[in-house]
Amino acid sequence: MTKDKQHIILKTENLAIGYKSKDSNNVVASNINIELEQGKLVGLIGANGIGKSTLLKTLTKVQNPLQGDVYLNNQDISKYSALELAKVLSLVLTEPIASKNLSVFELVALGRQPYTNWIGNLSKHDIAIVNNALEQTNISELKQKKCFELSDGQLQKVMISRALAQDTDLIILDEPTTHLDMYHKAYILKLLQRLAKDTGKTILFSSHEIDLAIQLCDTLIVMTETEVVSDEPCNLISKGTFNALFPEDLISFDKITGRFKVNK
Amino acid sequence: MAFIALIVLVLLCFFINISLGSLSIPNKAIFNILLGNNENISWHHIIIDYRLPKAVTAIIVGSGLGVSGLMMQTLFRNPLAGPFVLGITSGASLGVAIITMGASILGGTLLGILASKWSIVIAATFGSFLVLLVVLIVSTRVRDSMAILIIGLMFGSISTAVVNVLSYFSSAEELQQYFFWGFGSLGNLSWNEVFILFLIYAIGLLFSLTSVKTLNTLLLGENYAISLGLNIKKSRFIIIIATSLLAGTITAFTGPIAFIGLAIPHITRQVFNTSNHKILLPAVFLSGAIVMLICDSISQLPNSDYTLPINAITSLVGAPVVIWLLVRKRKMVF
Numbered sequence: 001m002t003k004d005k006q007h008i009i010l011k012t013e014n015l016a017i018g019y020k021s022k023d024s025n026n027v028v029a030s031n032i033n034i035e036l037e038q039g040k041l042v043g044l045i046g047a048n049g050i051g052k053s054t055l056l057k058t059l060t061k062v063q064n065p066l067q068g069d070v071y072l073n074n075q076d077i078s079k080y081s082a083l084e085l086a087k088v089l090s091l092v093l094t095e096p097i098a099s100k101n102l103s104v105f106e107l108v109a110l111g112r113q114p115y116t117n118w119i120g121n122l123s124k125h126d127i128a129i130v131n132n133a134l135e136q137t138n139i140s141e142l143k144q145k146k147c148f149e150l151s152d153g154q155l156q157k158v159m160i161s162r163a164l165a166q167d168t169d170l171i172i173l174d175e176p177t178t179h180l181d182m183y184h185k186a187y188i189l190k191l192l193q194r195l196a197k198d199t200g201k202t203i204l205f206s207s208h209e210i211d212l213a214i215q216l217c218d219t220l221i222v223m224t225e226t227e228v229v230s231d232e233p234c235n236l237i238s239k240g241t242f243n244a245l246f247p248e249d250l251i252s253f254d255k256i257t258g259r260f261k262v263n264k
Numbered sequence: 265m266a267f268i269a270l271i272v273l274v275l276l277c278f279f280i281n282i283s284l285g286s287l288s289i290p291n292k293a294i295f296n297i298l299l300g301n302n303e304n305i306s307w308h309h310i311i312i313d314y315r316l317p318k319a320v321t322a323i324i325v326g327s328g329l330g331v332s333g334l335m336m337q338t339l340f341r342n343p344l345a346g347p348f349v350l351g352i353t354s355g356a357s358l359g360v361a362i363i364t365m366g367a368s369i370l371g372g373t374l375l376g377i378l379a380s381k382w383s384i385v386i387a388a389t390f391g392s393f394l395v396l397l398v399v400l401i402v403s404t405r406v407r408d409s410m411a412i413l414i415i416g417l418m419f420g421s422i423s424t425a426v427v428n429v430l431s432y433f434s435s436a437e438e439l440q441q442y443f444f445w446g447f448g449s450l451g452n453l454s455w456n457e458v459f460i461l462f463l464i465y466a467i468g469l470l471f472s473l474t475s476v477k478t479l480n481t482l483l484l485g486e487n488y489a490i491s492l493g494l495n496i497k498k499s500r501f502i503i504i505i506a507t508s509l510l511a512g513t514i515t516a517f518t519g520p521i522a523f524i525g526l527a528i529p530h531i532t533r534q535v536f537n538t539s540n541h542k543i544l545l546p547a548v549f550l551s552g553a554i555v556m557l558i559c560d561s562i563s564q565l566p567n568s569d570y571t572l573p574i575n576a577i578t579s580l581v582g583a584p585v586v587i588w589l590l591v592r593k594r595k596m597v598f
Contacts, residue, residue, distance in 0.1 A: 083493035098341045119476050
């Protein structure tokens with residue numbers, strides 16, 4: 001008996017990412033072949049400047065690939081219209097929202113924009129989805145608060161809730177744990193793990209919290225100087241992939257504890 | 265509820281505005297005239313052909329500038345933005361400056377023919393739409409809205425510089441004519457002109473109405489808005505068109521009315537304590553009309569022969585209100 005192959009939400013084929021300049025292409029990473037399955041929590045880790053953001057921008061169609069293709073639900077993302085894409089892919093970005101005078105409910109309800117009519121009226125169905133998204137992220141009691149009254153941790157939950165309300169197969173978060181204390185870092189990632197399991201959505205996030213990511217993710221995408229590997233965390237540990245993550249002069253990966261240690 | 269109160273206030277201010285003027289006319293007579301009954305002929309003439317079009321113009325100007333200011337503040341995520349950040353007034357001023365002051369430099373005797381009211385309206389329209397055209401072309405090329413803001417400011421500087429050069433070479437009468445336009449005036453419009461103004465204003469309002477959802481999405485910031493399926497360039501295009509139709513035409517007909525476009529959105533946000541444009545847009549519309557009617561009533565200096573420049577009054581009345589609201593609430597709602 002082989003395990004049923006889960007539905008593949010996102011797939012890249014021979015993807016090369018980077019920036020086009022006048023006479024040459026500045027390739028950040030190439031030969032990227034990853035597959036994200038439905039209902040999985042996937043972490044994207046790598047050193048600063050290795051190209052995590054460029055990869056996320058390419059996967060979310062903010063930036064075009066230099067080579068290769070990105071498939072979302074078996075369709076090339078370059079063929080999606082902006083509105084179609086908004087119904088299968090939602091984002092949580094690092095940038096602060098423009099107006100913090102919105103109430104939590106209003107902000108989460110903005111996630112319904114791709115589905116609402118020309119003036120943005122919420123149907124009963126929309127309101128039910130928004131309330132559900134608030135419950136799933138445990139922020140129902142914050143509903144009427146204004147966003148400027150919230151802590152960073154609460155605001156991050158609100159942004160995740162907004163992405164849930166957008167009701168997409170894939171949610172991509174760019175460093176969702178920055179600015180948070182240790183407890184809230186764990187809280188947010190644990191929340192993402194539960195959401196992936198409960199809602200069957202695929203959740204991809206970039207992070208520097210390697211310890212937490214190893215413990216919580218179903219799959220990890222590791223970007224190193226030479227390659228982009230995607231596998232289950234324990235396989236990556238036994239393959240020794242994490243050692244290639246950083247220069248070895250300062251820190252090294254301990255296979256037994258699954259943590260990085262400062263060299264003495 | 266609040267909206268009903270605002271609508272009642274608009275009607276009240278509308279009536280007060282009509283009832284006040286250099287000549288005191290009894291309220292009963294005004295009612296009779298408005299209802300179409302016969303009254304004193306000269307009173308009838310003052311009310312129907314002067315005060316009524318002026319009050320209607322005040323409503324158009326206040327609501328139109330308020331709404332376009334609101335759209336600019338949201339689009340540029342900048343509380344200092346107003347309807348004129350795109351360089352619309354600068355363009356209009358330049359057009360008027362060329363007509364009033366440039367004629368003697370360029371052609372000599374053309375001035376008398378050129379500087380009629382319609383030619384000023386046309387010059388202002390032409391100037392503002394020329395600037396707008398450039399801004400629109402730019403807006404389809406750049407990704408960041410901030411670039412548009414800076415470009416608008418640059419146009420402002422350029423046209424101010426050209427106006428300065430022109431005024432340096434102009435006669436005192438020409439200068440005076442230009443400055444009178446700069447004071448702003450609601451009272452010079454005939455019914456024909458009000459009708460044309462209203463037509464373009466209505467189209468501008470229609471565009472703003474279709475932008476309500478877009479404006480709400482933009483509250484998240486442009487990148488989030490794009491991820492929600494918003495076509496940012498198209499939406500920006502529509503918002504800029506709406507603003508130019510409203511602010512450009514109003515400026516062409518009444519001169520550059522300062523402050524309303526900047527202040528009304530702030531006052532409304534503070535009072536309604538919301539950023540939702542489904543509430544803000546109609547609220548700004550009504551508050552703009554109210555404030556403009558009040559400012560115009562004050563500038564009439566009732567029962568005197570003098571009329572103060574409307575531009576001075578809007579700032580004198582508006583600025584303290586904004587300051588008071590900000591200090592009282594201690595928190596700027598934006």
